Amino acid sequence: MRPAGLAALCVASLVFNVAQADSPRPEAARIAAAMEMTPGEQNPYEGNPGGKATLRGGFAPEQAFAMPLPGLDDARAMDFVLGEAMFQKFWVQSPSSTRASDGLGPLYNARSCAMCHPGNGRGAAPQGDGPLPVSLLIRLSVPGGDSHGIKDYLATLPDPEFGGQVQTDAITGASPEGQPSVRYQEQIVDGVALRRPDYDPGMALSDATMLSPRLAPALLGMGLIDAIRPEDILALADPDDADGDGISGRANIVPSRDTGQPTLGRYGWKAGNATLRDQVADAFAHDIGISSPLFPQPWGDCTAAQDACRTAPHGDRDAREFELDATGLDLTTAYVAGLAVPQRRAPQAVIEGRDLFMDLGCAACHQPAFVTERRADDPLRSFQMIWPYSDFLLHDMGPDLADHRPEHRATGREWRTPPLWGMGRTKQVSGTEYFLHDGRARSIREAIWWHGGEALPARNRFRQLDATDRDALIAFLESL
């Protein structure tokens, strides 16, 4: 599809821990053939977006993202429910006799994972002007800091006063950092009403401080994403557009606390987290103020300038060493990694839309499928053909979507291609439907309309379709 340019090889050489065992893949040709889409015909595998890990029936609609991989062995099935308990646990402030549950904050955004990820679906943005709901965060940073030996790294640091994020809640007596809010300006762009957000962090920030709004993503299939081989993602990168197709996907190489070395990032709106364990521990630390082996500081996101927060009681003072010990972190990670992907709805019925999706070039970034790595002890995630519809690479999406806040190698105009699987179930799981990194898009159509930068030509091709074809394409996306 897209030749790996020289630049991709340069990037690969920076990734010290890329698994070399499987590459080049002996079955590469067979895999490529199996992923092919013949116009008008359903690909035999596309109805099972998670391969063996696809959920086929037996769940209520709102539970579509909260079910375990079907067929987990007994031990993993128990780990899943234990991790689910961790995910739903309400953390309490210290000191508390329940030492495995205390250490909340002192500053935090939510008391539990489930509060921002209800039903494991994506978060909600505000309907109109007003305060941000719990699942829409404001991240903060200033330029500066270490490059970690990573080429083309755009070094940033947490805001020296407020840290890496605005925390909107606090334990008794402490004060939240601020209550961010947003004002939307409605604009008609090429006939579609879009709302352009303007964020107010709710507190005074320095001139150097950059902020970025981030909506909680849906959690389906996270363990499958983890099983994609790094070289398969890197093979899709083309940072200098060597093939001249206008698409220049770049890998985000990020420092990883989990691996201890620069690693391909794949989680988060700018692919800022390398492993699922990194992502889960990061969320515990910043969103709930919980320390863990990966984030040992008990005061969460508080800076040296936030003295009252730093000196408040915390949950580290017992035999368990961290507020969330390794067992708890591993169980929570196992839960997220164990979430299944629900079946496609009627792929044949939307085949025209799928073919349009391919013809318009959407797949240049929204790569339909991967086959995961082989794993001897993990049959459900091993060598599975999965259909996330993302290359997990960074793309310049134009000035209108830019947050002007770099993250590792990602510039202020770049975003990781989000996976599209499950997007058609957003309403049934989350109750609301908001898309893009800050939920500004109130429909799939609006989300497409915002595509700029590298995606602008494809977006314009969509715009030139007649109404029937547009509806067909959207129906396809809703079937995912």
Next chain:
Amino acid sequence: MKRIFLTSTALALGLSATSSLAEAPQANAVLDTYADIAAAKYEDSLITAQALQAAVEVLIAAPSEAALLAARTAWLAARAPYQQTEVYRFGNAIVDDWEGKVNAWPLDEGLIDYVDAGSYVGPSDENEYASLNVVATPKFELGGQMVDATQITPTLLETALQEADGIESNVATGYHAIEFLLWGQDLHGHDAGAGERPWTDYATGDACTGGHCDRRGDYLKAATDLLVSDLEWMTAQWQEGGAARAELMQDGSAGLSAMLTGMGSLSYGEQAGERMRLGLLLNDPEEEHDCFSDNTHNSHYYDGKGIQNVYLGSYTRVDGSVVSGASLADLVAAKDPALNVEMTARLDETMQALGALKAAADGGFAYDQMLERGNEKGEALIMGGVNGLIAQTKSIERIVTTLGLDQLEIEGSDSLDAPNAVFQ
């Protein structure tokens, strides 16, 4: 917190009374018994909570060691019928949405009353946060909002201390809030012994210990009154004309599915997993629901009992009378007698294991001790319960299949499309 173990929705099948061996009851008859038992269990929970309320009133009016012990005894008695209602939680949305108000755990102790900062190696002695709890402080900031707790009322507990964003759990109300106020924190770690709050925490005048005894009494009363009114509400939902009963009776198959979902989810994810297994893994002596009173062994026992008596369709009330009727056991026996024998045996085995755990704890082997890393006897007792609950879950799954309740999700199968293959 909605968690689904099995299907919770199903197409209406209309089970027919066919069997070569016995007359199968109609689905509606089984659901009737299920709802009758729910109404009885919640009413028993209400009755015992009212007795607790009376004991609390005595404690506040005339505090004494005896009055505190009487209140504690009443609390313990109130738990037995309530724990038997937990089987209704998963599968009945009305219960699940309400449950976080009455049984949330863990509790935000520091939000409610003093906590023993002395036993923790904390950073700062003049910890300004220590006294910032509802009992000690009439006005304080919580999450950026000022809370006016001048009057401690049920409404204050229900609204001002409730988590924002519509989260059902309230970390400051319910059984465990009352438990905390009656027992205090259990500072014994992995040793025997429960919370040892002195009765003088409720004494008037100079005899008051812990500060603000009047406000502590107010909180205890408000929390108890709130519990009683919450239980009144839930009891009404299951009586004739109540919303929970109506919801259940709408569709026979969906109702049976709800029954089995409740049994399965409580057995597996909630009890075996979250309440028992997780405690063994997390190395915290207080990772147990009734952590202040060390009553967790009883909570486990009555949780199990509640699952069993729902399956068997027979519940013995606190006054000794029996509520019974057409049961799931009857239904299963008519369809597959061996499966009913299996299910009944699994439930029995679980109750044996939970009974052994209860007996050991009643005999002085505290649950906190059982949780200690390396305590093999304790681990064996707890894992006995866990394994029994896991085993019975498998039988519940088999019943779901046998009764034809494992339907594909409502939104229509695409089995009419080209077959969906799995790449190898």
